[in-house]
Amino acid sequence: MKKEAISSDYFNFKRLWKFFASVKLTVAVLSLLAATSIIGTVIPQNKSSAAYLQAYGEFCYTIFSFLDVFDMYHSWWFQLLLILLTVNIIVCSIERISIPWKIVFVKIPSFNVTRFRKLSQRKEFTSRLSPDQLKKLYEPAIPKSFGYIRIEETADGFCFFAEKGRWTRFGPYIVHVSVILLLLGSLIGSLAGFEGYTDIPEGETRSSIRIKNTDNIHHLDFGIRCDDFNVSFYDNGAPKEFRSSLTIIENGKPVLKKDIIVNDPLRYKGINIFQSRYGKLPPSKISPKKSFSKKDPSDMIILNIISKETGINYQETTVIGRSIELPEGVGKFVIKDFMDSADFKGMKIGEVYLGVLTPVDGSPVEVLLPLRFPNFDKMRNGNMAISIVSQSGNRGHFLNSGEETRYYTYLQVTKDPGVPVVYTGFIIMIIGCFITFFMSHQRICIEVTENDNKSKIMVSGTNNKSSMGIENRLNKISRCLTGLEQRGLF
């Protein structure tokens, strides 16, 4: 009884092993990964459920959220595919590595002359010199790159064997190790790391961040103070640089100061702080005393609103002071006032409407809508880009925009202890691919046999990759050998 159970267990294990050792599984998993990955590029990921409900309707929404389509790359089934791929790679590699292992770790490589004689890519020629003379002549001519050279005496002559790149047979396994490292690194990152963001008004300090795509707050064991924020623009209005001057404050003392810009983050205690976007504080926070002048209610303003998420253009009509709901349920928007000449960081932008956008899940931001630059609001990089299409009625409200604008900087704060593992994987992958594709295990054999006071020479060889490569190599060697002989004679 017991023996039977063991053998059936063993049998099951064998079957499972065989299942995971199959390249068909690799191809199936890779195809499934490729095919399902498309979904996430068509359906925007990690947006608010309100936006999804509006875009897909209730029925599709229920199905999609059941299948985690809105965060599909982190869904159980996508992760399962990745695990399957990992197990497949490991089992496949273990299953197959014994073949190259035996070839690579052999003390005395075996060469079989009769095999070389049968190869189609071989060169044959004759020489008037005797095998002994040729031996002395040929010996130094074997390419230096061949690490292993052996001479064997035969009945009527001799044989040169040489080989190189035996170890390159491990190329594919090196690539597989790198893939495992990448997956391992990403696992470490997702378990021990975080990705969050925070916005800090100039002059203020924050020591907690919001975790991306969740409502969770993560507390840092130091504070980040934004001493200053600056944005500069090119002449055409495109942003040139976002610069935040940050100070790290630990136990009440400043410990590190750095200006960060996009592509040049601050790193402290394994935590990286990146410059992302920026925003302007709503006017009320700047000067609460300021009162906005009323406008004629007949002064209709038509707004064009482009959703960053869906790319859809919406048109809304409003008047100054009337709050409107933004499409796709992202928040409220109200135009507060009009200015007939405004400055934006030293740039004259002319007539502008001044609005305040209140997102559903965030603090209000001030929005400038210059009439001359319809694309201006795109720079804010919010989820809705607003512009003025037309306006009626007379505008006669002059406002002094002399007050200083106060910014907040929007920082991305991340920690990923898996990065060193991933980067190691990257390097190994490049090396592995290079070895696999462009290096090969080459074996050559030069056989010299005496035949009627003449020598018959055969140059033959194998290559575990392309047959084209070895053909060139053999041509080169034979040319070299015949050349040597001619020089040796005269």
Add this chain to the structure above:
Amino acid sequence: MNSSMALSITTFIYGLAAFLYLTSWIFKIKSAGKLATVIAITGVICNTTGIIMRWIESYKLGIGHAPLSNLYESLIFFSWTIGVIYLFVEYKYKYHIIGAFTTPMAFFAMAYASLSTNINDRIQPLVPALKSNWLIAHVITCFIGYASFAIACGLSLMYLLAKLDSKSKDFFVDHFPKTRILDELTHQMIMFGFLFLTIGIITGSVWANSAWGRYWGWDPKETWSLITWFVYAILLHARLIRGWYGKRIAYLSIMGFIAVIFTYFGVNLLPGLHSY
């Protein structure tokens, strides 16, 4: 003479080279093929000049950066890589006829860049996210990959055409290289492309990590480049382990190139972080 003029001339020269290669193939005029090579070399030189001039012009405008920053510039560089890699293949293997299937792609990329109304050909300043040395490494490696896959796709088309006509001995495929060689060349181009696509994705990853603090974010372009990588990985496994060759590899290679095209152009229709 400025860069846009040089590049317009390049478009014309590539068009002429493609026409001559096609003429040489269809009408079996050997001299046309030889002339086509000379024209194609001229085209690449002109293309190189255009790129360098554009680079210099950007410095004169005070917004100096390598001309790899938008769709227009990338198309020009794409043509350049196709031209250079193809000429190298021709030099090494001496088959003019392959040019009939590759130079038209270089021409179409150039023509699309200069004629499409959606493509802005002005030299623009770099937005903050693009100001990184990784930009050059990332774009160059990706496009070497794309161009190799483009040529592999051309070779696969030739293979399928040759197989289609092998029974009737159609005269269109008389002068084609042997199918064994087409198959082997496709494989070589794909291995070369795969290495560079891998490096391209990796440099992009490292860049993303230095700009946004994550090396992978499932941005549509990232995802599509991975899909492309998967398709070619499937092809390589099918060939190296299951011994696939010929037609099946040719179909996979064409499928891979469709994924490349979608990664390159299609993703621009989807929202994402990439500027092209």
